[in-house]
Amino acid sequence: MDTPRLMAVLAHPDDESLGCGGTLAKYAAAGVEVSLVTATRRQAGRYRGHPPGHAAHPGATALAAIREGELRAAAGVLGVRHLSLLDYEDQRLDCAEPAEVIAAIARQVRRLRPDVVLTFGPEGAYGHPDHVAISQFTTAAIVAAAAPTRAGDEAGGPAHTVSKLYYIAWPESAWAAFQAAFRRLVSSVDGRERQATPWPDWALTTVIDTRDCWPTVWQAVSCHASQVEAYDTLRTLGPGHHEALWGWQSYYRAFSTVNGGRARETDLFAGIL
Numbered sequence: 001m002d003t004p005r006l007m008a009v010l011a012h013p014d015d016e017s018l019g020c021g022g023t024l025a026k027y028a029a030a031g032v033e034v035s036l037v038t039a040t041r042r043q044a045g046r047y048r049g050h051p052p053g054h055a056a057h058p059g060a061t062a063l064a065a066i067r068e069g070e071l072r073a074a075a076g077v078l079g080v081r082h083l084s085l086l087d088y089e090d091q092r093l094d095c096a097e098p099a100e101v102i103a104a105i106a107r108q109v110r111r112l113r114p115d116v117v118l119t120f121g122p123e124g125a126y127g128h129p130d131h132v133a134i135s136q137f138t139t140a141a142i143v144a145a146a147a148p149t150r151a152g153d154e155a156g157g158p159a160h161t162v163s164k165l166y167y168i169a170w171p172e173s174a175w176a177a178f179q180a181a182f183r184r185l186v187s188s189v190d191g192r193e194r195q196a197t198p199w200p201d202w203a204l205t206t207v208i209d210t211r212d213c214w215p216t217v218w219q220a221v222s223c224h225a226s227q228v229e230a231y232d233t234l235r236t237l238g239p240g241h242h243e244a245l246w247g248w249q250s251y252y253r254a255f256s257t258v259n260g261g262r263a264r265e266t267d268l269f270a271g272i273l
């Protein structure tokens with residue numbers, strides 16, 4: 001049996017730690033080969049709470065380097081074996097050329113040959129356009145990676161079929177814990193407000209127990225100092241709140257070629273191993 005392989009494809013540095021850190025840490029510790037593809041360096045964002053243009057903000061170029069360094073540190077803490085940065089423009093991933101992004105992700109899928117892929121769901125957690133875009137591009141890339149390779153195709157290797165695709169799917173309880181620790185998550189897109197969008201409990205096909213990993217996740221989250229140090233509440237979180245934040249991770253099984261049915265899974269590799 002080959003080493004099982006898990007790949008997360010996400011939009012920004014810190015998505016891996018905040019969105020699915022417990023899952024990545026748990027499987028890495030169990031010997032699964034974990035890879036991470038991050039589409040942007042999130043260089044258009046804030047620095048320690050200061051918006052771009054503020055005197056204390058180092059500028060987009062410097063922030064890109066800072067955030068890449070934080071991402072590499074967090075990935076190391078979580079046990080990520082392969083980290084790929086795709087270098088797309090932050091906050092504009094949905095405006096990138098779809099065929100190009102899909103091919104870039106498909107190349108990583110063919111190169112690293114994951115059994116299981118996880119990404120954001122179609123709602124992008126709170127409607128963030130980059131999250132919505134990476135969900136769509138990743139889903140399409142899995143189809144592209146499985147297509148037969150044509151002569152002259154520079155797609156990173158022979159065709160590869162992913163066995164299972166999962167979407168990060170937070171229920172109401174996870175959002176409540178998260179927004180109590182950080183802030184109310186909203187994104188304003190073309191004048192309309194988008195908010196955290198909980199998944200109904202019945203729709204969670206898969207819930208992973210990551211309670212043993214929360215100290216590792218917290219360490220990974222803390223690597224993103226340019227972001228998390230703006231949140232005073234985080235410094236005073238008790239173990240119970242940490243466990244509520246990182247102790248259980250839930251997903252929606254978008255497809256599986258190896259299992260199905262109504263029973264809730266406790267393992268992303270159910271049906272594979």
Ligand SMILES: [Zn+2]
Pocket residue numbers: 011012015128131
């Ligand atoms: Zn993000």
